[in-house]
Amino acid sequence: MAVEHFDVLIMGAGLSGIDAAHHLQTLCPRKTYVILEQRERIGGTWDLFRYPGIRSDSDMLTMGYGFRPWISPKMIAPGEDIRNYITDTAREEGIDRHIRFRHRILRAAWSSQQAAWTVYALRRDDDGREQPVTLTCNFLFSCAGYYRYSAGYRPEFAGIDSFRGRVIHPQAWPADLDYAGKRVVIIGSGATAVTLLPAMARTAAHVTMLQRSPTYIVSMPEQDVIANRLRSVLPAQWAYRLSRWKNIGFMMYVYQLAQRRPQFVKKGLIDKIREELGPDYDVDTHFTPAYNPWEQRLCLVPDGDLFQAIKAGQGSVVTGQIERFTETGIRLESGQELEADIVITATGLVLQAFGGADLSVDGRPVELSKTLAYKGVMLSGVPNLASVFGYINASWTLKADLICIYVCRLLNLMDRKGARQVTPRSGAEKAVAPFVEKFTPGYMQRSLEQWPKQGSTAPWRVYQNYLRDAFSLKWAPVDNDALEFSSPAKASAGPVAELAQTAK
């Protein structure tokens, strides 16, 4: 059977995959492309996570696409609204017609002779059976996110099997979970835990957030007054652009301030929480992190909903180490017992690059940890491959947009040069830092070792700075000494036979 071929194959139909398709259609209109998506729906993260209250923890003015105004007045938006925004974009632009759902990519093999990737996927049919599917493409664009979809991270807890209640991970929320009137303990202190507490506290008997150590929490108005005002007097796209730049500028200012004067920013954040919770609350124990602001992501809460729930007595925070699960709840090392009917393990994600797919170049496996990231987009020594990894200190989409524009510029430059292959070459550059630096959450620390590394200077650095990236990815010339453009001679035998050969 003939193998289908596309100019570009996009892995994943989440926020970034739809972003990539939009830019391809706009900036490279003659390129053919397909999106392979392992799930049955568009939206990625915003479709997978279904826990109560799921919402963005960055503002939607920067989390929305640069090309499509976010017009809802809610700046911290419910997951469903974000899912609809992504899905509407795909439908209105005809991107959905390019998506093949239930296609999980297992591996991709590059052949220099063919200047093409052979992509091996499994297609899940209606009856649940899986069929192998093989496609080829000239350029592989991974928009597969950064974590494993099949299951989240749950540490080993002693005695968990003896617990008589239900244990649930937010990544696999059961649609039938009834928690009304139940005692709930949430293990964790990240964005998911602080979202779940007020949402569940509305009907649960009581919700306890059990954390090992505190996180920085910032209350933000759910609606942006300036953005709403601008929208009432300006065309939507103009109002969106202005408000977006306002927020980009503000976030960059706060981040830089936190890097330069961490104690000052820390005090400002903690003082705000004292104001919210009042003088009698033990803010030192429960809301004062041991690390500096932005060494882990700040958690935004809309209109202080977390603090309202705590003040109303519907929820509480306990800080301590778990000794073990008991039949009726959790015992802490301090001896304190937390009775629970339901325990939510908001203990994080398992990091995963390239959707878990194995990559090889001319028959040699790509060891990600031995590669250097080129502009945070491509990998040293790996031709015609790009991937999206967003910011840790700002909205994911800001960087996704830039990367998509960059990939289109690169493809157009290849066409102008008549080059079939582009490979970042690191030369004497050495790995000096992990892919993400100065960022300490557990899920990063657990697996960052296996990720590509950063070198010492640009273009081998991965910046967390929108202006710098805008210059590097959108405005600076694409061509430079670190990119090798080539057009290996085509093999004489049929392409599929050759590709199958190299991919073995």
Ligand SMILES: Cc1cc2nc3c(=O)[nH]c(=O)nc-3n(C[C@H](O)[C@H](O)[C@H](O)COP(=O)(O)OP(=O)(O)OC[C@H]3O[C@@H](n4cnc5c(N)ncnc54)[C@H](O)[C@@H]3O)c2cc1C
């Ligand atoms: C609970 C939660 C809340 C978040 N909140 C924010 C926030 O407020 N702001 C922010 O900036 N970021 C946030 N993030 C980060 C978030 O992941 C990004 O905002 C964004 O959704 C990433 O989009 P993506 O398309 O790159 O990846 P994803 O949303 O992860 O989508 C990846 C897609 O690729 C598919 N895929 C993966 N592997 C394969 C494979 N092998 N074959 C085929 N398809 C595959 C997946 O099924 C999925 O559809 C949050 C993350 C989580 C988990």
